[in-house]
Amino acid sequence: MSKMSTEIGAISFSHQNTTLAERDLLAFSSSEIEQSLAIFRDKLGGEVGILSTCNRTEFYASGTCAPTLWEDVKDLVAGIKGVRPTRLPVPHQFYGAEAARHLFRVSASLESLALGEDQILAQVKDAHEHLLGAEEKSPVLDQLFQLAVRAGKDVRTNTTLCQGNVSISSVSVELAKKIFGQFKRFTILLVGAGETGVNAGVHFRAAGAKDFIIVNRGQERGEAVAEQFDGEYMPLHRLSDACVRADIVVFATGAQHPLLDLESMRNIMRARRNRQILLIDISNPRNVDPRAGEPDGVFLYNIDHLESIVQENLQERTDQIPLAETILESYVDEWDAYLRARRVTPTIAALSKHFKSVRQQELDHFRNKISEGEYELLEEFSKRLIKKLQHNPIIHLRKSAASNELRSEDLDLVIKLHGLLDDDS
Amino acid sequence: MSAVLQIIEILLPILYLGLTGLYARNFFDQEHEKKSARAGLYGLLGAHLGYLTLLGVAQHAWPLGSMAEFLSVLSVSLTITYAITERAEEDSNTGMFFLGIASIFQVFSSVLMEELTTKTHPLLLENPIYGIHVAFTVLGFAALAVGALDAVMYILLSRQLKSRELGLFFRRLPPLIRLETMSRIATITGIVLLGVGLALGHFVAIYILEDYNLWDPKIVIMDAAWALYFVGFLVVKLRGLSGIRMGYLSLAAYLGLMLTMILSNMLTNSFHSFQP
Numbered sequence: 078m079s080k081m082s083t084e085i086g087a088i089s090f091s092h093q094n095t096t097l098a099e100r101d102l103l104a105f106s107s108s109e110i111e112q113s114l115a116i117f118r119d120k121l122g123g124e125v126g127i128l129s130t131c132n133r134t135e136f137y138a139s140g141t142c143a144p145t146l147w148e149d150v151k152d153l154v155a156g157i158k159g160v161r162p163t164r165l166p167v168p169h170q171f172y173g174a175e176a177a178r179h180l181f182r183v184s185a186s187l188e189s190l191a192l193g194e195d196q197i198l199a200q201v202k203d204a205h206e207h208l209l210g211a212e213e214k215s216p217v218l219d220q221l222f223q224l225a226v227r228a229g230k231d232v233r234t235n236t237t238l239c240q241g242n243v244s245i246s247s248v249s250v251e252l253a254k255k256i257f258g259q260f261k262r263f264t265i266l267l268v269g270a271g272e273t274g275v276n277a278g279v280h281f282r283a284a285g286a287k288d289f290i291i292v293n294r295g296q297e298r299g300e301a302v303a304e305q306f307d308g309e310y311m312p313l314h315r316l317s318d319a320c321v322r323a324d325i326v327v328f329a330t331g332a333q334h335p336l337l338d339l340e341s342m343r344n345i346m347r348a349r350r351n352r353q354i355l356l357i358d359i360s361n362p363r364n365v366d367p368r369a370g371e372p373d374g375v376f377l378y379n380i381d382h383l384e385s386i387v388q389e390n391l392q393e394r395t396d397q398i399p400l401a402e403t404i405l406e407s408y409v410d411e412w413d414a415y416l417r418a419r420r421v422t423p424t425i426a427a428l429s430k431h432f433k434s435v436r437q438q439e440l441d442h443f444r445n446k447i448s449e450g451e452y453e454l455l456e457e458f459s460k461r462l463i464k465k466l467q468h469n470p471i472i473h474l475r476k477s478a479a480s481n482e483l484r485s486e487d488l489d490l491v492i493k494l495h496g497l498l499d500d501d502s
Numbered sequence: 503m504s505a506v507l508q509i510i511e512i513l514l515p516i517l518y519l520g521l522t523g524l525y526a527r528n529f530f531d532q533e534h535e536k537k538s539a540r541a542g543l544y545g546l547l548g549a550h551l552g553y554l555t556l557l558g559v560a561q562h563a564w565p566l567g568s569m570a571e572f573l574s575v576l577s578v579s580l581t582i583t584y585a586i587t588e589r590a591e592e593d594s595n596t597g598m599f600f601l602g603i604a605s606i607f608q609v610f611s612s613v614l615m616e617e618l619t620t621k622t623h624p625l626l627l628e629n630p631i632y633g634i635h636v637a638f639t640v641l642g643f644a645a646l647a648v649g650a651l652d653a654v655m656y657i658l659l660s661r662q663l664k665s666r667e668l669g670l671f672f673r674r675l676p677p678l679i680r681l682e683t684m685s686r687i688a689t690i691t692g693i694v695l696l697g698v699g700l701a702l703g704h705f706v707a708i709y710i711l712e713d714y715n716l717w718d719p720k721i722v723i724m725d726a727a728w729a730l731y732f733v734g735f736l737v738v739k740l741r742g743l744s745g746i747r748m749g750y751l752s753l754a755a756y757l758g759l760m761l762t763m764i765l766s767n768m769l770t771n772s773f774h775s776f777q778p
Contacts, residue, residue: 258677350742353678371525373744376663386668 084139084416085221086146087176088168091133092190095166101343102158103165105129107203113157114211121149122357124215126222128183128204130197132190137180139217144172177221177412181405184229186239193239193394198229220415228408235404238397241390246280248386249357252378253281253325256355260286266323268292268316269330270302273359277327278306290319294330307335319339325355335366342369349374359383415478423476424488425471432463504562510553511612517546518605520579525597529674543585543597550578550608566636569767570614575636577607579644595674599651606712632710635702640697643759645688646731646740650756653683660746682745685752694730700728723766729757 090103105113107284110127117125123140138146147168155162170178182188185203205222208215233239242248257263267274270293278289289308293299296312305311311319316336320326328336339358346354351374358365358379371378436459443455470491477483491497524539554575557565565571584600658671659678675681704721707714715721738751 252663254677255659255672256678258680346744351744353745373746378666382666389668 083218084173084419085137085176086139086144086173087137087171087179088147088150089133089135089171089179090166091135091188093188094169098133100132100159101165102174103129103134103154104131105134107207109157110204110207111210113235115213116209117150117153120153121146124218126204126208126215126218128180128201130200133183133188135183137176137181137218137221139215139221147453149271157377159478174409174413177224178405178409179220180225181228181408184225184404185232185401185405186229187398187401187405188234191243192391193241193243193316193397195233195239198226198233201225201229217419220357221412224408224412224415228405231408232401232404236397236400238394238401241393243387243390243394245359245380245383245387248390249277249327249359249378250280250284252357252376252383252386253355254284256376257324260284260325263324264288264290265291265324266290266319266326267302267306268313268319268326268328268336268364269360270298271329274327274329275302275305275447277329277357277359278302280413280456281325281327282306286325290323292316292319317345319347320354323354324352326357328356328358330358330360331365332360332364333362334366337368337369339368339371342375343372346372346374357383361454413481417478417481417483418475421474421483421488424491424497425474428469428470428491428495430495431495432467436460438464503556503738504660507553507557507588510549510556511615512572512729514550514553515605515609515612517542517549518601518608521546521563522598522601522605525594525601529598530670532674539594539597540602543581543588543601546709547581547585550574550581554578564633564636566640568616569764570611570616570662572640573607573611573614576643577604577611578700579640580607580647583644583648591676593676596651596676599655600648603647603651609702613778631706635699635706638695640699642692642694642699645695646691646692646756646759649685649687649689649692650753652681653752656681656685656749657753658748671714678745682748685749689735689752693728693735696728697732697759700725705770723762727762731755733761 090100092100095103095214105127106129110129113127114125116128117136117138121138126137128135130138130219136146136150138150147170151162151165155165179188180201184198186192186194186197187198193347201222205219205226208218208222243252253260260281263277263286267278267289267290270291278286281290287307289303289306290311291299291303291306291308292311292313292315294313295304296310299310299312302308313336320337330336353374353376356370356375356377358377361380363379365377365379367377367379369375385468440452440456440459444452447455474483474488474491478489521539521542524542528536528539554565557571559678562569566575580600581604584604587600588594588597655671655675656678659675659681662668662672663678676684704716734751734755738748743751
């Protein structure tokens, strides 16, 4: 287990600890983030980053503020959102390596409502962009978000966590692709112009479908949806004619009885000269009689079939969690190594400054006593000398920090031996 | 030369089966990298083409004087077709099927292959015009084999989609429509190429062979098999059969054609002796 660090802190509001209404309340738009970063920074006196998506709002901070982060920002958040602080929900809080691990898990979509979803990585990148765009630099959080983006990419590349579709609409599109390949040449028929049908249509259009027919009981609504998809409206009594023309049919109506049975499907297939047809019935109750899927060339999937595919894909994603966590642990280790290296950076900088100062003092002593050429030689000689004298101590400090073997006494000894504290004063 | 050819004849089926195994492993487990299979494919093609060239040089005739040689050329033609497809589609998931059938042809070829010293070749095989007839015929058989293989893949994928048990074939094979189109194009190509090949064979034989007999049972059987293939395809197209039935028919027709060819070959000692 990685050594705990208290350099950073995170507070998280997500689907795990808030209601949808609370998440809506806490959401920060892009412009709100830009405006708020400076305010938070002033208030906390350290680095601050904000990650806000439709399912989570999180604050990351680095510096002495980290352990009391929520107490420090609660009033500020309430002020920005125009609510009393007591109305704000209680966040999850993480400190040190746990905070870093949490962000890496978020970036890898292990913490997402839909496990393995793709959008979160882009949203973490956006949060990083906001951080980089702020007036004041945030080197620690910059490093943290860089690692988070890399970790998210690594998990997506080296596991199948984000593969396989996990929504009914995307599984429908995947099925249709396996039968028809590209959709450009094929016709999509939406039976029912409600929200579900339109959503399915949007997915097919995003996948390249161009030709739509909309069949709906109500003409006005049907024509409006047909216009939305640049398609053609046909009344419900012409469903069979529409099925003869279409290649993919999505049923999403509130009809209480089947709209398509075996006999009508046989007639449709005869008229189609047995060309393949995919029937996707996402209605409840079902709009297509299960026997209508019997003729050759008819592929019928109802909501239960699609749901079971979604569950299988989700299970495959769940199986990838241990592998993803192993990958993320390597990034937590890298984060710890970064923090350890950061601890010796000021000492190394002071040591280097100290040697330069001594060198300059000695050079000044000889400036008017030797010729210009001799002075240049002396300058070169002293430069090389201090470089060699510094080399071993600096390498030792870096190596022992990276391997977590550096004791604070060792650091104190280096500081005392070279009088680095005196130099600072 | 004879010893070298014999060694290659033993090695080729082993290499084909090994490469089929490699493609099968990649089909079932996508974690493996695919470069080694592709390198193996090109290596095998080089070895096979080199072998056929050596064989042709050694016997001063087209390496198509026997069923064994015909099967070997058929095998390499299928492999070339697959290599082109893999490169164009950047998809190696169908390799297991193509190389599997090519392996079967090559195994039979190596088993049936006679020693170079015991071979006798009719003068016909030394005629360069004969090569055109042979090229069309072999390419025709290869195209029909491709059509049948696409039909097999169509059947496998279609059955999974119909039963809603979406397994490996669902994840690995190309879309159903593409398989159907490829099968149809390959079958039409095969019928045309084989038809031209057979017609050229008659034409060449009439002008070169003194004792050419149009009623040779082998010729009659092959012509009839081709005609059945052609008419069957037309009828199926006109009747608009479903994709799955087309698939089964395409597969059965190809198996029937191959069986017919093997049986007709058994009627005479040499594939092109054409003696009554």
